Amino acid sequence: MKAKNLLILAIAIMAVALSANAQTPTALAKLFDGPYQNNKAATELIITGSPLKPYSLSSFHSLGVKDDPALALPLEQAVKSDGAKALWKETVSKGGRLESGVYELPSENLIRRRYILYLNGFIGGRNEAIVIYLEGRATPEKIKKLIKEMTE
Secondary structure (H helix, E strand, O other), X not given: OHHHHHHHHHHHHHHHHHHHHHHOOHHHHHXXXXXXXXXXXXXXXXXXXXXXXXXXXXXXXXXXXXXXXXXXXHHHHHHHHHHXXXXXXXXXXXXXXXXXXXXXXXXXXXXXXXXXXXXXXXXXXXOEEXXXXXXXXXXXXXXXXXXXXXXX
C-alpha cells in the first residue's frame, strides 16, 4: 500500500511541475539567465518578496539592452512569440517592428497572474530596449496604472 501511495504522490508532483513549467513564457525564459549574461550592454534584474507587495506582485524579472539595436531583436521576437498566447494585449508598432506592448499571459489561477511589458526605445530614437516579466495578483488595471506611474 505504501508503494501505491508513493506512486500517486510522485505522479501528482510531476503533474504540478509540468503545469507550472508550461506556464513559463518559453521564449523569454531562453533569454533570461542566458545569452545576455556576460554582455556588458545588457542588464538583468530580478526582484521578489516585500518590495513588490505594494504592487500586488510576487516576481519581477527584467532584461534591458543598450547601445546596440541588434540586441533588441531577440527580445522583440521572444515577446511576439510569448505574446501570441496572450489573454489580452495592447501594442504599438512602427514600420513593422514592435515598439511597445503589454500582455497578460494565460495562468492557472488569478493568484498567479502573469504579464509581459516591452519597450524598444531604439525604434523611437532612444538607446535602449527592455522586457519585463511580472507575476502576482495584480489586475490588468493595476498593471496599466503601474506603467503610467513608471512613464511619468
